[in-house]
Amino acid sequence: MFHSTLSETQNVRGHGVVTYSLAALLLATGVSLFTWSGAYAQQQPAPQAAPPAIPPTWAQGRSGEQGSSTLAPHPPGMTAKPAAEIPLDKIKLPKGFEISLWAEGVPNARSIAVGKNGTVFAGTRFVGNVYAIVDKGGKREVKIIAKGLHRPNGVVYKNGALYVAELSRIIRFNDIEDRLDNPPQPVVVFDALPKDEPHGWKFMRLGPDGWLYFQIGAPGNIVMPPYTHAQIARVNPDSGVMETVASGIRNSVGMDFHPVTKQLWFTNNGRDWVNDDLPNDTLHHVTRKGMNFGFPFCHQGDLLDPEFGKGRSCKEFDSPVLKLGPHVAALGMRFYTGSMFPAEYKNNIFIAEHGSWNRSKKTGYNLSRVVLDDSGKVKKLEVFAEGWLQGDTFWGRPADVQVMPDGALLVSDDVAGAIYRITYKR
16 A cells, blocks of 8 residues: 555655655654554644624624524615505594695605705615705605715705715705705715714704704614714714714614703614514603613613623613604604694604514504603603504605694605605694
8 A cells, every 4th residue: 555655646746755755754663654644634623614604783683593583674765656656545643634745756765854945855865865845836846956975864954054964974065945956066064973884874953052963873783882883973063073962872863852941852773683572662851961871781771681781780871751662663753843733732742653674563654642741751652643554564664754834744755755744624
C-alpha cells in the first residue's frame, strides 16, 4: 500500500519527495501510516454548522413556537383604488355623521397637514411623493409637489412653508401654496437623524413653541436601542438645535398638543410576538421633561418584557394614560378643535387605527374616540368609525386624521390611496 501511494504521488512533480520523506520518517520511528493518519484526523476541528439566518426586524422576539407562524406585515398600499372600488357604504358612524370620498388618486397617503389657504398636504411612506390637494369648488385636484424622496411621511405647515420629515432629514419648501405648480427646491433644515429603516419614518407635528416634534423609533421589534432612538425629539427649525422630549417609546406614529394645556399627547405601538392579546398599543401624556415610558423593559405600563424586563420593575417608569387594544397599530391622532361636531366632541381625541398584522384575529382598522374630562383624565374609549375591516379582510387602512377649518374631519387611507371627509348634520 505504501509503495502504491509513493508511486502515485511521484507523478506530480515535487510531491513524491515530500510523501516519501514523511512515510520513511514514520516507518523509521515505528509508527504506522494508518495510525498517524487517524491521529491527525482526530486533531481536526469538527465541521461547524452554519449560523442561523438573521431574522428580519419584524420577526425579532419570536419564541421557538412562533417561528413557524405565517403572520407577517401586510404589503403596503402603493397605488390608488378607483372610487368605484372604495365601499364607503360599509363604514358605520354614530347617528348624524356622514363620510364621503374627499380625494381619490393619492397613492400611499399618510400624514396630513393643512395650509393657510386650505391646501391639504399628504406625505407618504413608500412611494416617495408629497401631495398637495386643492379644492376646486367641490372637486379636488391632486398635485405631486415632490417626488423621489426617502420616506417623506411627516408633513407640517408653518408660516407659508411646508416642512417634510424624511427618514434621516427634515427639509422645507418655502412659499409652497403660491408655487404648487412650480415647487421650489427644498431647503435642508436638519440632516443628522439616524438612517435605520425599521421605525425610521417620521410623524411630525408643530409644537406651540414653534419647534418640530417627531419620533425616532426603536430600530427593531424588541431590541436594546441606543440612546438616540426610542424617543420623541424636537428640533428648532431656525437654529437646528435638537432635544429629547421623552424616552422609552418604542414607536409613536401620532401626536398632538392639547388645545388648552398645550401639553403633548402621543400614541405608541407596542412590541410584537408576546401573544395575541399582549401588549396593548397605548396613549401617553407628557407632563414634564425627562419622562421615560419603559421600552424595552416594560410595555403598556404593567407588562415586563420576557427578556429585557428581567430584574426590572414597571414602577421604575412612567405609565400610559390608556390602553388602546393589542396590536391595533394606533397611528395619527388629533384633538378635535372644530365646531361642526356636537359639543361633547370638543377636545376629544380621534385616533386612526391602521390595523393589526401580528394577531391571528385582526383588530383595529377603525377610528377610535377618546373622551377626556375637564381635568384631562380619560373618561372613555370607544369606536367612532368602523368598516374598513370586513370579517377577516380589509379594503382600507386609516393612517391619519386632520381637523379642517370648517370642522370636518379628514381621514387618510394609505391602502385605498384616498382621503375621506367626515361631517355632521344637526
